Amino acid sequence: MSSAASNIDAYWMPFTANRDFKAKPRVITGASGHYYTTADGTKLYDLFSGLWTSGLGHCHRKIVAAVQKQVAELDYCMSFQVTNNKAIELADRVVAMAPEGLDHCFFTNSGSESVDTALKIALGYHRARGEGHRTRLIGRERGYHGVNFGGMSVGGIVPNRVAFSANLIPGVDHIGHTQDLGRNAFSRGLPEHGAELANDLQRLCDLHGGSNIAAVIVEPVAGSTGVLPPPVGYLERLREICDAHGILLIFDEVITAFGRLGTPFGADRLGVTPDIITAAKGLTNGVIPMGAVIVRDSIYDAFMQGPANMIELFHGYTYSGHPVAAAAGLATLDVYDEEGTFEQAAALEQHFEDLLHSFADHKHVVDVRNFGLMGAIEMAPRDGAPGARGGETHKKCFWEEQLVVRNGMDTLQFSPFLNSNPDEMEQAFAAIRRVLDSID
């Protein structure tokens, strides 16, 4: 059966209004560089670089070639008890790029799996050190850490949690989010006010006893909730409180790793080093699903005790370190190096910031936020119809301007390619202005 004749109803789409979507589907059939194509040959500019994934553009020749070669050479091998050469090589490359002291890498297949793995490693680490009473996990309101039970529980996106509220994992608490429109609206880069919001972690230490807390997980720049860069001094304060109480600090860098902030990791750009980093997306440029958890030596070493013939961490996935994914990862890291991608991203930042902030005086806009190549334009919701304005913008951009823009409710989110062409970026924002001017 040709794809045109397929019954779209069979496909239950993730994080999508299925009925609304299926009434007029937006189906991509091809991609090259900075553009998608649809079945009728329409080219669309991708202003979200996949889903924060594909900073190098789509179907990069070198990554495609590496995947094709690998799949014909070693398609798969057991991931437990034996391994493959590409996984070993990639782990070594990843830790070489990671902040100093984070020297071990565990592979997963997604951001959600990276987060749940990191939480389990944090709990296991304390237990191995004889501090098994440290069981509490702390997340942050509006945080997004994927959709598995651990990540959903430490996450703070309300609609993702409400249906499962009785089944969230126990022993989790949240610090407050950092958005403060009153003081920080239209900040360029890191907002000036709000370092003190990190003291909310001290409040939870006072409440539970810091010695009962295993780990704190935050996105260094919150992405999914609509791009909330940390206030100046905020992450430093979190680090201090964690150190004072022996709590592990986990940075969920599923979005911010691999160049999105112009540096290998967000930790590099922000000058604060966590104990564990979770990553995915840009690790393979989105070409093959893969995630990674990068940990401090002391964490790995804590597990490497007891009889050497025993498994130290009872955790792993059939596809951990999959050779084809690892080959995609190796090629992606090569291209980042060869093309100077992170420097390209850093050089684009100012122009991106100026384009975003040119919307500051638009009648629908209540805030503009940006850091690195992450940006958001927050619009006021329509009376009685939250999300309608954002949804209409997404659809109009797609159908009338051949532009893919992501909205979370009424906030437009932007994840330009790390190697964007400034003219194309300008044209894309000109198209967004036409759309915003045309809607109520």
Ligand code: PXG
């Ligand atoms: N952590 C963070 C910080 C993420 O951004 C995940 C974990 C989960 O990754 P997986 O691979 O399991 O989806 C993510 C994923 C958005 C958006 O609109 C972002 C994500 C997912 C869906 C939507 O910004 N990021």
